[in-house]
Amino acid sequence: MKHKKHIAAYLPPVPLLLFILLAAAPLKAEAKRVVSLMPSYTEIIFGLGAGKDLVGVSNFCNWPPETAKLEKTGDYMRPNLEKVYSLKPDTVFAGAWADASSSKQLSSMGIKVVSLPEEKSAAGIFATVRLIAAELGRKREGEKLVRKLTALMPVKLPEKPLKVYLEADTGGWTAGGESFLSDAVRLAGGRNIFAEEKRGYFQAAWEEVLLLDPEAVILLSGTEEEFLARPMAKGLAAARAGRIITGLDRDAFSRPGPRLFTEIKKLGGLLGVPDAKK
């Protein structure tokens, strides 16, 4: 009897242990199947070391080079739902840009859609990194990535930042205070001349740009020559100081992803902000 009781005392932990093992097994054996509908999410996922989990990305996802081999699911506003479904993902990361009805349709097909809010600042980008990391079970990698990106930002910003006009696309398309690009300019030691505008992207009237007289101009498309050919462009403080910046990586700077921070550092150098760490 004594002996029998002895075994029984050990019985309950065995099924518990088995249960834990069984529950944990699929996590280990079967990798996640993830679809990213935004280039920035794709870059974040690779930054978290989870690139292997990706089974599909948007047509715009072209970084890192490994994305070339991944299945493409169309653009991020209207993803090709059948294509997404056929990839049998267990998680789809959709951005604020995505059409709400396509998210709903994917959910109704039994696919988990994680809709992330639009990033309006560097802090917003960190929030996205943390959300994606949590979703992929890589919280530690998420914190590591945030620390790495934070380290790229200048510690001390200039007291009198340069006035910056950022042209994302020719024809005066620029970013207002609601865009992360405004924050990127601030973190690089500049000040977006349209930072007070309560909107994301808009077409600025050229006359307004002339009036605000930026001390630096960032062109993400078009050439310096084309820019200076505009009426009175040569008289801008930026043109006189030779601060028409065309050397930023367009994709990297216009996506709220990890590469933006390298570009911020580069822009800081171009704007003449002293490296605070020296």
Add this chain to the structure above:
Amino acid sequence: MQRNNFLLFSAALAAACLFSLAAGPAGWSNADIILNLRLPRTLAALAVGAGLGLAGALFQGVLKNPLSDPYILGTSSGATAAAVFCFLAGIERTSPVFFLAVFAGAFGATFLSYWLARLAGRLSDAALVLAGVAVSAFLSALVMLTLTSSGARSFSLFYFVLGGLYSVQPGVLLVSALLIAGAAALAMARWRALDAMALGSENAYHLGISPERERVLFFALACASTSAAVAIGGTIGFVGLMTPHIVRRFTGPSARGLVPAAALGGAAMLAAADAAGRSLFSPAEIPAGVVMALAGAPFFMWLLWKSSRGRN
């Protein structure tokens, strides 16, 4: 054109120019901005508006169709499609090849609409509009397909397709303005032929005018004028539709007064629309094409309503 009418149109044009030169966030005391920024832009709006107004008057006269204009007939879409293909092929906006290609696109699209509408036999207003809509829709879809699949620079090309006067190259403006002036001069010189066409092909024939030849000639002039306008400002609709209707009330139906008045009226209308677009929502800018569509689409509906009542 009667003297009173001439004064009236000159006054409207002067008012539009003044508005265009005075409107903007810098106010009206900054001479630099007025001379170097608003003046070239006003000139561009005048040229594009005149070109489209002229084309509208010619199309409406030669087709005897109150609903026709370069936008409805597919002329603008043809020109825009050709321009977009030129941009993607790397052909400069100032090269003669560019203007030839844009003209060919405009002329081809217009004739296609005309030919389609004639297939049914008698040329009816509705058939022409339908054919134009079909041709425009197809060409716009082609442009969108090209832009979506090309990727590079597509955003600024979308802007071109939308129509606007944000950045105007002086070289393009000069060539286009000369083309439009030439087309206007030729059209005005042939006002009698245009009036005869308005009486119907048969009557025109009896007046010693070859309707087939005149039709091709006026189509060519209207297309040249439209393509010059598109080269500057992309697809801007409804100027060609609205102005002839408005100025006809003052000049009467004869092409002698109508054609120059439509050119002047179109110039005034677009200058005002562009000035409104760049000053009302400052610091943001609304492309002139959007302003014109806002005003012009209801006008088109009103015309349709009026023409349907006229038939009953």
